[in-house]
Amino acid sequence: MAESRVPRGLYALTDTDLLPDERIVDAVEQALAGGAAMIQYRDKRPDRDLKTRIATELRECCHRYGRPLLINDDPELALRMGADGVHLGLEDHDPHEARAMLGEDAIIGVTCHQSLERARALAGNPADYVAFGRFFPSQTKAGPALADPSLLSECHRLGIPCVAIGGITLDNAGPLIRAGADLIAVIHGLFSAPDIEARARALSQLFATGADS
Numbered sequence: 001m002a003e004s005r006v007p008r009g010l011y012a013l014t015d016t017d018l019l020p021d022e023r024i025v026d027a028v029e030q031a032l033a034g035g036a037a038m039i040q041y042r043d044k045r046p047d048r049d050l051k052t053r054i055a056t057e058l059r060e061c062c063h064r065y066g067r068p069l070l071i072n073d074d075p076e077l078a079l080r081m082g083a084d085g086v087h088l089g090l091e092d093h094d095p096h097e098a099r100a101m102l103g104e105d106a107i108i109g110v111t112c113h114q115s116l117e118r119a120r121a122l123a124g125n126p127a128d129y130v131a132f133g134r135f136f137p138s139q140t141k142a143g144p145a146l147a148d149p150s151l152l153s154e155c156h157r158l159g160i161p162c163v164a165i166g167g168i169t170l171d172n173a174g175p176l177i178r179a180g181a182d183l184i185a186v187i188h189g190l191f192s193a194p195d196i197e198a199r200a201r202a203l204s205q206l207f208a209t210g211a212d213s
């Protein structure tokens with residue numbers, strides 16, 4: 001596989017219920033200190049100015065650690081505050097349009113749920129990574145867990161980084177990494193921890209140890 005601008009490891013997604021505005025930057029900094037490879041700012045609220053301010057602070061924090069910050073759903077916000085990319089689901093902006101807006105250097109990730117066909121159609125152009133899920137019931141986003149780890153091994157043949165998401169914890173992440181996940185995207189299993197830095201370190205370590213433990 002050609003060198004990717006998408007790192008391997010823990011992909012930490014923020015959440016407005018778990019992380020109030022006054023805590024979010026500190027919590028993300030703890031995740032980065034523990035080794036998080038990439039951060040996604042996920043905020044469904046409509047307040048544009050507030051989100052621009054928070055996203056700008058997160059970008060500065062991520063860049064101090066040399067890690068990319070992606071914005072969920074909103075390429076305009078990503079463009080406005082100079083994020084490293086966006087994550088787009090099926091109901092979001094067209095990823096080809098996002099590529100045209102953000103340029104070749106941006107990281108564009110797409111949700112594929114259980115669809116290898118969608119992953120094949122978008123891999124490489126315009127998507128830099130494809131995300132499958134949910135693998136387990138999620139406390140953050142309700143819905144059936146329909147994704148099977150075999151998707152991750154199949155995805156490897158596409159030559160593009162693949163992300164696993166949905167209900168991932170320290171206890172259940174190992175088989176997903178062994179099946180081929182390049183990143184595990186985690187909200188509750190990370191940001192509900194009493195010590196976020198230690199949890200990020202333990203989740204990141206799974207990639208180094210081959211997820212045997």
Ligand SMILES: Cc1ncc(COP(=O)(O)OP(=O)(O)O)c(N)n1
Nearest residue numbers: 072087088089090111131163165185
């Ligand atoms: C890495 C990653 N994978 C999947 C999603 C989900 O995107 P989407 O289906 O658009 O749902 P929302 O997150 O917008 O509620 C994601 N955000 N990140």
Ligand SMILES: Cc1nc(C(=O)O)sc1CCOP(=O)(O)O
Nearest residue numbers: 133134138140166167186187188
């Ligand atoms: C944002 C999101 N997307 C999903 C999908 O299946 O596409 S699952 C999910 C929530 C992930 O949070 P947690 O780690 O707390 O389960």
Ligand SMILES: [Mg+2]
Nearest residue numbers: 073088089092
């Ligand atoms: Mg979305």
